[in-house]
Amino acid sequence: MIPETLKKSIVEGRTFIITTHVNPDADGVGSCVAMSRLLQRMGKSFYIVNHAHLPPSFSFLENLAEIYTELPAGSEKADTWLVLDTSRPDRTGRIKASEGRKTVVIDHHADNPRYGDVCWVDGKASATVEMIFELYQAFDMVPDIEAATALYAGMLIDTGGFRFSNTSSKTLNTAAELLKCGVLPHELFRQVFLDKRAQRVKLEGLMYNSLEMHRDGRVCVMSITQDMLKIAGANESDLEGLSNNTLTIKDVQVGILFIENPNNVKVCFRSDGKPNVSEMAAIFDGGGHAAASGCTINEPLPMARKKIFDSIISGI
Numbered sequence: 001m002i003p004e005t006l007k008k009s010i011v012e013g014r015t016f017i018i019t020t021h022v023n024p025d026a027d028g029v030g031s032c033v034a035m036s037r038l039l040q041r042m043g044k045s046f047y048i049v050n051h052a053h054l055p056p057s058f059s060f061l062e063n064l065a066e067i068y069t070e071l072p073a074g075s076e077k078a079d080t081w082l083v084l085d086t087s088r089p090d091r092t093g094r095i096k097a098s099e100g101r102k103t104v105v106i107d108h109h110a111d112n113p114r115y116g117d118v119c120w121v122d123g124k125a126s127a128t129v130e131m132i133f134e135l136y137q138a139f140d141m142v143p144d145i146e147a148a149t150a151l152y153a154g155m156l157i158d159t160g161g162f163r164f165s166n167t168s169s170k171t172l173n174t175a176a177e178l179l180k181c182g183v184l185p186h187e188l189f190r191q192v193f194l195d196k197r198a199q200r201v202k203l204e205g206l207m208y209n210s211l212e213m214h215r216d217g218r219v220c221v222m223s224i225t226q227d228m229l230k231i232a233g234a235n236e237s238d239l240e241g242l243s244n245n246t247l248t249i250k251d252v253q254v255g256i257l258f259i260e261n262p263n264n265v266k267v268c269f270r271s272d273g274k275p276n277v278s279e280m281a282a283i284f285d286g287g288g289h290a291a292a293s294g295c296t297i298n299e300p301l302p303m304a305r306k307k308i309f310d311s312i313i314s315g316i
């Protein structure tokens with residue numbers, strides 16, 4: 001249910017700053033784009049301002065709206081911050097809500113502590129874009145093709161192409177409604193999941209080569225090291241979504257991908273829905289969903305591995 005206070009905040013606001021989390025993804029940016037189209041039709045002013053842009057492979061999404069990475073001139077008159085797909089207030093990076101403005105939060109992370117002046121969290125929604133579509137319906141609006149594209153791309157990413165356990169009948173009904181708005185599913189699937197760089201595919205090969213099985217085949221572990229990135233000629237933008245590949249083996253319940261950064265190790269957890277991996281990530285101050293989560297460990301790779309093995313893998 002959409003809180004009445006949320007609808008009221010949108011009706012009453014005049015100028016909005018719309019933002020999402022650091023390392024933006026297609027759900028976060030898709031939410032910003034679709035929300036901006038809704039506000040535009042209501043005659044509101046808005047600025048989409050994010051900590052960073054999406055990787056170049058998602059330019060089709062970024063090109064649907066003007067997206068800033070610094071607060072632009074004029075934005076100081078904004079009366080409302082709209083924070084989308086962001087589970088904690090400190091996750092907006094450099095783009096910080098300033099005092100004296102109303103903060104409105106729309107998010108689907110169940111562990112969201114309910115921050116802001118008005119907060120709508122639906123932990124059952126597959127993606128924040130699914131909630132934004134609900135908002136369109138509440139305001140009796142049908143998304144235009146740009147908004148529909150942004151909404152569909154967000155759902156594709158957060159459900160892994162309607163494969164993950166967060167895919168509900170509501171998700172698929174929303175998808176069906178978006179097709180009526182003109183979304184071409186094969187084209188968007190190709191843009192979101194295929195159309196890869198050769199360097200990315202080479203990196204995938206090296207990642208698969210690192211495969212380890214643990215706990216009688218219930219846990220699949222893969223790694224990406226700085227060396228692998230060099231050998232493949234790949235960069236950070238080639239990492240998007242790779243962790244989903246840890247769940248492709250029969251009987252695996254938990255997939256873990258270690259990504260070695262220059263100063264820390266990012267650990268991505270994926271589950272078939274049963275073991276709650278957001279609880280696992282939370283042990284190391286991370287967060288996410290029951291089926292997909294992550295944390296960062298400020299240690300070299302061998303130490304980070306040992307920590308994850310000792311405190312998580314040994315208990316699965």
Ligand SMILES: [Mn+2]
Nearest residue numbers: 027085127128
């Ligand atoms: Mn999301």
